Amino acid sequence: MTQQNVLHAIQDFTNALGIDNVTISREQCNKFENTTFATNQKVQGVLYPNSKEQVQQCINIAYQYNIKLYPLSTGLNIGLGGTVPVESNSFILNLGKMNQIIEFNESLGYITIESGVTQIQVVEFLKSKNSNFILSPTGSLPETSIIGNAVERGDTRGAIPQRAESICNLGVVLPSGEYMEIGFGRFANAKCSGISKYGVGPDYTGLFTQSNFGIVVKLTLWLAPKAVNCDIILFTMET
Template sequence: MDRLQEALEAWRRELGEEHVLADEVTLARARTATFATTQAVSAVLRPGNTEEVRACVRIAQQTHVPITPVSAGRNQGYGSRVPVRSGVLVDLGRMNRVLEFDEDLAYLTVEPGVSFAQAHAFLEERGSRLQLATIGGPPQASLIGNALERGDGIGPHGDVFQHVCGLEVVLPTGECLRTGPGRYPRAQAASVLRWGAGPGLDGLFSQSNLGIVTRMTFWLAPRAPCLRLISGVLEDPFQLGPVLERMRQLRLEGTLREAFSLWNDYKVLSVLGQYPWEATRGLTPLPEAQRRKLRAEHKVFPWHLNCVLEAPSEAQAQAAQERVEHVLKETLPTLICLREEEMGPGGLRQVPSARNLRMMYWRKRTPLPEVPEPERDGCGFIWLSCAVPMTASHLETALALAEPLPLRFGFEPNLCVLGVSARCAYLVVAIIYDREVEGEDARAMACHDALQQALGGAGYYPARLGIQAPVLPFAPEDDSPAVLRTLKAALDPHGILAPGRYLP
């Protein structure tokens, strides 16, 4: 009997037949991303608890069959649920319990299958005064998968992995550990203190293949009673640098606690509608005349700034708004500050929404479906997110590299600058195309590689990697590759856990 058959039989005994899937529909879904992939998935395992995850790992160790975990598998633009190398997928979606919630201490402890939509509904049902960072991505994406990828969200805890603790991790050896004080009996501070005594291990398990996380605590932020939308349009791209500098100032001094975003016109247009195939008679990338027409039709400008100001009282909101106006108005004369009640339905409370998923259908010739399923629909979509110090000169340099490249490959430069922290912005490029057009898969990946090479060559490295580039094509100058190889060999001697994902 070959190793895979041996492993499948053992997994069936441990999980039950119904939780070891190998039907063609499941496998096709597991190996399809929003760009070309060649990896095969031989089975999908669906453990229901930590003990079953440990059993999955032990069997993989015994049989040397590689396994890769996903929490919700909605990593769209970075590879969806496709593993870096062929193997078996461990889908943690059945483990979807909220394990702990404390309104006073403001935290929520969850299993990997808990989604943003589920967590949001959980807090709503309890009339909670607390909020979780909301991503602009799929509402069905998982809190844990997003945090492990060091994702970014909207809300005071937008730099998600900075606000988590108490990880429970199953190692490739089958051992299980808890990070922070939670490793001790009756630890009272397990969910409120990140470090405890001794080395902090949390970071080892984010963007890595050293363990499967089966539990994590998320710190929540109070929902401020007073919100204002700070927004403005940049009629001239030269305003970008000065606006960024002033936003940094407002973030550093604490007037603005939330991430801000700057979207270019292509990004706004791709959320509002689809490519004007008829008007352009099939010509790509979008001709300048059409770009201007669409801008005028939809009141879209070269760049749009958005940020939410939060304050615990009306007086503080008013003072903060005045400060924002004082710092920004001269550079951004179009600045407007709207109170929540002026915003209309939905207001400013962030609710997980599928709205931005429309972007993925920008270049499709078929209309947007009611429920987006981009992998099924042949949407071509690749993200590249690079870290840029928050100064005008860095942003201008990075943009000068990133902006012209997509056009050379036949795509619109769909760009966003995210002020996730006070010192560092992410320049996020989306390459959007139609996988059903012959040659576009290859062209889009060549565009991604050229962008990564150009930005990385100037020192602007990705903040996060997709399976399209699971390790960076740049050699570190220090001894980290050897150290990481030693760690991996110690924790995963047969290299069975997510081989190739960030680490060998």
């Protein structure tokens, strides 16, 4: 990666995303270089796409100029790296602006979201709908990403303790810039895409958890039914 390539890439990123969605400010980049432990990786710039099409454009530009991208949504992976990229001189692909709730089904208890949707956003949304379903939360901040937690196979609290086991219908942008949907979501008007974990043929969901094989830009999450009663039992054991 030469400095000439970086300059050309920045211009193309700006043309694709708009000047307000690309920053190379050292002050702004510094914010992504720090976490809870000492690091020395440097960030070249920060990109803020707001659609899967713009994510595809960013990947194509990065490939053209041999630019390294490091995707994140809210960047609140506290204690486990935060926003710091794996390799120095990467561009942060910040998916925080992709924060739409695409679909919600009260009857079947699922919600389809984009990468930047946070825990508190879903909680407030379900409250506004007076839903009979709840989100099993993590023990982290309300502003943390749901998809970030899911693809890292993070733990949650409540009725669904393993979030990665309660997802389906992933939408993924591949390193080639192509977009693919996993499960029945790839079929137009498929009515079971939000409730069936497996589609026709091999299931590729696991390839995109804890990996760098693609960027997950949307998925469907199964919600937990709201408990009618909640009893807390305390007990001790003598050893």
